[in-house]
Amino acid sequence: MAEGRGKEKMIAGILGILLGGLGIHHFYLGSNTAGIILLAVGIVLGTITCGVGYGLAALVGLVEGIMLLIMSDEDFNRRYNQRTPGSTEFVFMKPQM
Numbered sequence: 001m002a003e004g005r006g007k008e009k010m011i012a013g014i015l016g017i018l019l020g021g022l023g024i025h026h027f028y029l030g031s032n033t034a035g036i037i038l039l040a041v042g043i044v045l046g047t048i049t050c051g052v053g054y055g056l057a058a059l060v061g062l063v064e065g066i067m068l069l070i071m072s073d074e075d076f077n078r079r080y081n082q083r084t085p086g087s088t089e090f091v092f093m094k095p096q097m
Contacts (some may be wrong), residue, residue, distance in 0.1 A: 004081035005030070011078070013069035016091070020061010021046075021054050025068070029080050033087035060087075068070035 007029060016025035023038030038057045045053025052055055068076070077082035079085065079095050 005059055005084070006079070007076075007078045008081045009068060009071065009073065013065045014097030016061050016065025018065075020065050023057070023061070025061065025065060029085055031085045031089045032088050037088070044085075061088075062090055067091050 002057070012025050012029055015028055020041040021038065023035035023042070026032065026035030026038060038060060042054045042057035046055075046057070047053075072081075083095075089096055
């Protein structure tokens with residue numbers, strides 16, 4: 001059940017797995033700069049490297065999506081509902097207080 005900011009763990013995890021290469025899960029969670037970084041890596045480097053850059057961004061999104069889904073509800077609520085994450089805060093990073 002979502003509290004505070006109303007972000008759902010299941011939605012964030014699925015967005016990370018399916019659209020993680022575009023950083024959509026970061027935009028959903030409020031880490032907009034992290035989303036822009038993944039979006040830039042996915043599109044710009046993906047274009048320059050014939051898809052390798054997008055593959056890298058998609059892999060990061062997949063891992064972060066899985067991490068979100070296996071994260072405890074208490075930890076997810078503490079990180080994403082009871083506070084706004086830092087703009088460059090990736091899922092695998094320690095939360096910026």
